Structures are given as C-alpha cells and as structure tokens.
Amino acid sequence: MLRKIRLLLALVFLAFVLSGLSTLPLQSEIEWVARIRGLDNASSAVASTGFDKWILIIRDGLRQSYPKYPWLGYGTDWLGFAQFVLAIMFIGPIRDPVKNIWVIEAGMIACVLVVPYSFVIGSIRGIPFGWRLIDCSFGVVGIIVLWSCRRLIKKLPAATD
Numbered sequence: 777m778l779r780k781i782r783l784l785l786a787l788v789f790l791a792f793v794l795s796g797l798s799t800l801p802l803q804s805e806i807e808w809v810a811r812i813r814g815l816d817n818a819s820s821a822v823a824s825t826g827f828d829k830w831i832l833i834i835r836d837g838l839r840q841s842y843p844k845y846p847w848l849g850y851g852t853d854w855l856g857f858a859q860f861v862l863a864i865m866f867i868g869p870i871r872d873p874v875k876n877i878w879v880i881e882a883g884m885i886a887c888v889l890v891v892p893y894s895f896v897i898g899s900i901r902g903i904p905f906g907w908r909l910i911d912c913s914f915g916v917v918g919i920i921v922l923w924s925c926r927r928l929i930k931k932l933p934a935a936t937d
Contacts, residue, residue, distance in 0.1 A: 796859030890915025
C-alpha cells in the first residue's frame with residue numbers, strides 16, 4: 777500500500793514539474809502547436825475549429841506583446857516557479873505520507889478551488905468555455921489521485937498496528 781501511495785504522489789510531483797517546465801517557453805510552445813496543426817501563417821479569423829482559433833489568438837497575442845513588453849512573460853515564469861515549489865511540497869508526503877497527510881489535504885482543497893477559479897477568472901479574462909473545462913480537469917484528476925492517496929494513508933496506521 778505504501779508503494780502505491782508513493783507512486784501516486786510521485787505522479788503528482790512529476791505533473792507539477794512538467795507543468796512548471798511548460799510555462800517557461802510559452803511563445804515557442806504555442807508556435808510549435810500552431811505549426812503542428814498546420815497554422816503557421818493562418819489568422820484566427822480563418823481557423824476551422826474553436827481550438828485552432830484559440831491557439832492562434834494566443835500565438836498572435838504573444839507575438840505582438842513579447843517583443844514590445846517582454847516582462848509580461850515574467851508572470852508565467854513565476855507561475856512555473858510556483859509549480860516547482862508545489863512539486864517540492866509533495867516530497868514530504870512521498871517520504872512520510874502519514875506525517876505529511878496535511879499536504880495532500882491542502883492539495884485536495886486546491887483541486888476543489890480550481891473549478892470555481894477557472895470559471896470565474898476565465899470568464900473575466902475571456903477564456904473560451906472549453907478551455908476552462910480543460911483547466912478544471914486538472915482539479916478533477918488531481919482530487920481523484922489525492923483522495924485515493926488520502927484514503928490509502930488513512931488505512932496505513934491500522935495496517936501497521
């Protein structure tokens with residue numbers, strides 16, 4: 777059971793690290809996605825799907841803002857930093873899940889908060905509904921994994937007594 781808990785928490789750790797890494801090369805990533813979708817020189821007005829249109833809106837926004845205001849990327853740099861810090865927080869539960877169950881419970885609370893935050897702030901920022909659902913899926917998947925860990929951890933002391 778302890779091995780399963782550690783494996784699940786290692787996945788959470790890895791997800792935070794990968795998420796953090798993905799925030800750093802934001803412009804090159806979005807250019808890469810547009811290129812893969814065959815949208816190198818396309819404009820959002822001619823996009824055939826909502827997803828393509830959103831990718832092109834993001835790409836064009838970054839193309840226009842980064843050369844003139846490169847410091848805007850600093851916000852996503854700090855987002856990446858926060859993801860790395862959250863990953864580090866999960867080292868404690870990987871090492872001693874019983875003692876550090878509070879980290880898992882705090883993570884569960886954050887997962888629940890992802891849903892209203894995505895809908896409220898996403899709406900204010902004009903994020904498409906489908907993209908907000910994708911954002912919410914991180915909270916939904918996260919709480920399933922963390923809830924499973926918490927449930928298994930709660931069984932550990934009884935199993936070791």
